[in-house]
Amino acid sequence: MATTSSTPQPEAAVTQQAVEEQRTPISLGRESGGILVLLIFVAALMLSTNDFLTLTNLDNLVRQVAVFAILSVGQLFVILTGGIDLSVGSVLGLSGGVTALLLASGTSVPVAILAGLATGLVVGLINGLLVAKLKLPPFIATLGMLGVARGLVLLWTDAKTIAPLPDAFNIIANGNVLGLPSLFWILVIVALIAAFILGRTIFGRYVYAVGSNAESARLSGVPVNSVLIAVYCISGLLAGFAGILTTSRLGAGIPTAGTGYELQAIAGAVIGGASLSGAKGRVIGAVLGALIMGLLANGGNLLAIDPFYLQIAIGLLIILAVYFDHLQGRTLNLFRRAA
Amino acid sequence: MTISASTTAATPLVQLKHITKSFGPVQVLKDVSLEMFRGEVLCLAGENGAGKSTLIKILTGAVARDSGEYLIDGQEVGSPSPAQARALGVGVVYQELSLLPDVSVEENLLMGHLPAARGVVKKRELRARAMQMLERVGLTRVDPGMLVSDLPVATRQMVEIAKVLGANARIVIFDEPTTALSEEDAQHLLQLIKRLKTEEGVAVLYVTHRLEEIFEIGDRITVLRDGQLITTAPSGEFTHDTLIRSMVGRQIEALYPKREQKQFGRTLLSVQGLRLKGSPYAINLEVRAGEIVGLGGLVGAGRTETVRAIFGADSIDAGKIIVDGKPLPPGSPAQAVKAGLGLLTEDRKELGILADLSLRENVTIANMSAVSRLGVVSHKEELSLFNQLVPRLRLKYHTSEQPISSLSGGNQQKVLLSRWLATNAKVLLLDEPTKGVDVGAKADIYTIIGDLAAKGMGIVVVSSYLPELLGICDRVIILHDFGVTGELPIEQATEEEVLRLASSTPVAINA
Numbered sequence: 001m002a003t004t005s006s007t008p009q010p011e012a013a014v015t016q017q018a019v020e021e022q023r024t025p026i027s028l029g030r031e032s033g034g035i036l037v038l039l040i041f042v043a044a045l046m047l048s049t050n051d052f053l054t055l056t057n058l059d060n061l062v063r064q065v066a067v068f069a070i071l072s073v074g075q076l077f078v079i080l081t082g083g084i085d086l087s088v089g090s091v092l093g094l095s096g097g098v099t100a101l102l103l104a105s106g107t108s109v110p111v112a113i114l115a116g117l118a119t120g121l122v123v124g125l126i127n128g129l130l131v132a133k134l135k136l137p138p139f140i141a142t143l144g145m146l147g148v149a150r151g152l153v154l155l156w157t158d159a160k161t162i163a164p165l166p167d168a169f170n171i172i173a174n175g176n177v178l179g180l181p182s183l184f185w186i187l188v189i190v191a192l193i194a195a196f197i198l199g200r201t202i203f204g205r206y207v208y209a210v211g212s213n214a215e216s217a218r219l220s221g222v223p224v225n226s227v228l229i230a231v232y233c234i235s236g237l238l239a240g241f242a243g244i245l246t247t248s249r250l251g252a253g254i255p256t257a258g259t260g261y262e263l264q265a266i267a268g269a270v271i272g273g274a275s276l277s278g279a280k281g282r283v284i285g286a287v288l289g290a291l292i293m294g295l296l297a298n299g300g301n302l303l304a305i306d307p308f309y310l311q312i313a314i315g316l317l318i319i320l321a322v323y324f325d326h327l328q329g330r331t332l333n334l335f336r337r338a339a
Numbered sequence: 340m341t342i343s344a345s346t347t348a349a350t351p352l353v354q355l356k357h358i359t360k361s362f363g364p365v366q367v368l369k370d371v372s373l374e375m376f377r378g379e380v381l382c383l384a385g386e387n388g389a390g391k392s393t394l395i396k397i398l399t400g401a402v403a404r405d406s407g408e409y410l411i412d413g414q415e416v417g418s419p420s421p422a423q424a425r426a427l428g429v430g431v432v433y434q435e436l437s438l439l440p441d442v443s444v445e446e447n448l449l450m451g452h453l454p455a456a457r458g459v460v461k462k463r464e465l466r467a468r469a470m471q472m473l474e475r476v477g478l479t480r481v482d483p484g485m486l487v488s489d490l491p492v493a494t495r496q497m498v499e500i501a502k503v504l505g506a507n508a509r510i511v512i513f514d515e516p517t518t519a520l521s522e523e524d525a526q527h528l529l530q531l532i533k534r535l536k537t538e539e540g541v542a543v544l545y546v547t548h549r550l551e552e553i554f555e556i557g558d559r560i561t562v563l564r565d566g567q568l569i570t571t572a573p574s575g576e577f578t579h580d581t582l583i584r585s586m587v588g589r590q591i592e593a594l595y596p597k598r599e600q601k602q603f604g605r606t607l608l609s610v611q612g613l614r615l616k617g618s619p620y621a622i623n624l625e626v627r628a629g630e631i632v633g634l635g636g637l638v639g640a641g642r643t644e645t646v647r648a649i650f651g652a653d654s655i656d657a658g659k660i661i662v663d664g665k666p667l668p669p670g671s672p673a674q675a676v677k678a679g680l681g682l683l684t685e686d687r688k689e690l691g692i693l694a695d696l697s698l699r700e701n702v703t704i705a706n707m708s709a710v711s712r713l714g715v716v717s718h719k720e721e722l723s724l725f726n727q728l729v730p731r732l733r734l735k736y737h738t739s740e741q742p743i744s745s746l747s748g749g750n751q752q753k754v755l756l757s758r759w760l761a762t763n764a765k766v767l768l769l770d771e772p773t774k775g776v777d778v779g780a781k782a783d784i785y786t787i788i789g790d791l792a793a794k795g796m797g798i799v800v801v802s803s804y805l806p807e808l809l810g811i812c813d814r815v816i817i818l819h820d821f822g823v824t825g826e827l828p829i830e831q832a833t834e835e836e837v838l839r840l841a842s843s844t845p846v847a848i849n850a
Contacts, residue, residue: 201714205700206707208693212696215689220704221672279693
């Protein structure tokens, strides 16, 4: 309450009441639910297994989660504008495949990586143009691209695994920096940059504005089309990056890598508090969401739970997360009014 | 504290006694009582947030009261569901129309109880009953088979009324029915209500922000303020000023500000040969610094389209827009904002506010470069800009971080106005700036508009509400059929003259 109104409080309260449904503001701890779930999982796993807190397991967990988290962060940009990017799993496979092909043909590591990133960026750009210029629904545009990108990588690799790859490349995702897995640091850097862009830059504000109401944003002078193209480019770029990391981690270009990952990415963002109708969600939430799903899979392995049950659990988790988001919106409102 | 100012001996058709209602910790109605009689129009007056909507919802059964009595024909009716309230004869015409746009008029009229045999609709009976219902509201020329989406807004409103009356409503509530109507259509509607009252003995509860309508149609007036009953009295006992005073609780000297020593400067906006999409007429207009120019005309005359075209929101067939001497590249709101234009749209919810964003973010969105360096936003500078603009506006709010959707209509409008103050706009295009805004906030907005003009801004105001148009503008341009039919300096602009021009044929200025 830095500023108070010039009128007495009760009158203002009545004015507020006129609005039946209030929305939770972006800054009001939409991730608190995610953090709670995370803590419960960690506690449960610590109590029920002996292996959870071992270094090998945590190391393994971070390496598994990092790729999903990077995809979720990219997906978040698109979801914040009210869109969706179904092509990220295929882009992951395509970029990884392109990088592996170039490496296998003797191209230097930096060039192969840049080519992989460029591939992701170009696919993202096409997605963005389809959505912004041709006004295709994002679901359709990126669903089409899901097929195209996967087809391309299968075609170019002849549907065969590309191996071996140079050690200088494989070390990227398998090495350690300061005693922690390099993938951990890569994820931290990606998340920090993304959080800075969304939280502190003009572009970030425009992303939220477009997601809240694209036409209102346009009439306020926001370059809506450029913003849309940019978010799909970012999603494509990060998917490409995730593809390169996956290839490096596995030491091989696998043409089917990333199949179905788009749903993991979306689930991560949503479990982390992002709203599919746009304008709500933060980077920290998307990372938490990916972490929760990773923990679920990891814990399932440790406890030797049938993976089919795990799928069911993840599905239920998504439904619960969105339901609690609705509930949270309401309770927080009452809380705010009473204050 | 029961008030029975009416001398009618008849028993009231509807009685509400000592109604209270709270939502969570906030009490929205405190000990409110009212009576409605057959063949009488009771007007419910009050600012936004006074509790009018809640009271209506209690009458229609959409909301259950916390305590108090609700009697129809002297019988306590308990807490009726909406369907029970309808069966008791309570009908309501909402400001947002409740008709299904892609369904025919006749099906809309009888939706929920279509005449049918074993699930198959009886077309002939449907047609006949629909015709009867339409006739009752004087809509004899509407084809009942037409889709509602093909009807003009005013006709839809009439169909809506026919639907409510068709359900045998004895008690009809009109919630801001004329908001979307032109002056002429509003007159029609008022005539219809008068007829329902005198010929059919319907009890009418009429809610509006337009005070002139209250005095034209109301037999008695009930005033609510902050959820409390302020007074109920025959409308003859109120004057324009005393009514406003009891609604607002403070004195508003003059609704429309007196602007001393008007001085017009250089031409800030010049529109040359603008032809809207598909229109044969060229529109020319100029706005000088310090001048408020009104765009008048009937609904559908092309006023909204004109300001949107100037702002670059829609594509045009021809024409040049010059802002402060510099031609504006067409079709780009972003360029228009840069050049110094600002547009306040008529549809605040869909085309104005960014509902999920905070007040601060809504204010700064159109001029982010002023509060950022190298693309990085400074929250501190945003806040200082916000705190520098907002005190001028008499805005009721808690914190700059609350979402804009938590404000009432009038306060949202003030935030949107400050969005354009933040860009240091040279010309503001205001499309129905006080639509759905209560009287107190209206006066504030007029004052702001007057102040902005006095500081050398050029302002274009679109308004369907003639007293407003004539009250605040220096010059009025009247449109019809997407063309200009005339231009009046304010001294010559009378309501009659504006209405006459609003239905004449546009002149081809550019031969």
